[in-house]
Amino acid sequence: MSKIYLLHKPYRMLSQFTDDQGRDTLAQVIDVPGIYAAGRLDYDSEGLLLLTDDGALIHHISDPRHKQPKTYWVQVEGDPDEERLDxxxxxxxxKDGLTRPAKARKLIQPDVGPRHPPIRQRQGMATSWLELTLSEGRNRQVRRMTAHIGCPTLRLIRVAIGPWRLDGLSPGEWRSETLHAPQSVRHRQAPSRRTRRR
Incomplete structure (x- = not known):
């Protein structure tokens, strides 16, 4: 059996436990010894980060060959039409080539709390929310894709990785699940009680 920890990484926090520049790290929100992030989430992005002490599971989740889809809620500048979503x-x-096709749709304002600090919004410029699901993980890919269609990303929240979802976790909160087959993401046990940020 393996344990996996689902963490809602806050905005402006590194996806690691130490930093020599004094920036916020995971050590401030989760104190389980011996765990590491399976993949990463940018400093200026929020949302789901998976952690475990199982090296094989980390490899399974983060290896691009396994194509774990990742879903994001993205607040963008402007209001992209269907042509841009297409x-x-x-x-x-x-710059690094053609992206794989993404799932893309508009969202009604999702139920997310305000960000601290808030987004920078230009006066008179509308914003809108998209849901994007990618099957690859290039550096800052979502931001580059929305900029490419003329709608820069203002806020980025990852809400799902494969079968795991952020549901019910506020920034800095986490919960754990037990996997009965360490190398499979399909054999899961009900999550443990949520642990709140210290």
């Missing part, structure tokens, strides 16, 4: 669905050409 471009994301087909794949767009970035």
């Amino acid at each position: 471009a994301l669905r087909r794949g767009v050409t970035l």
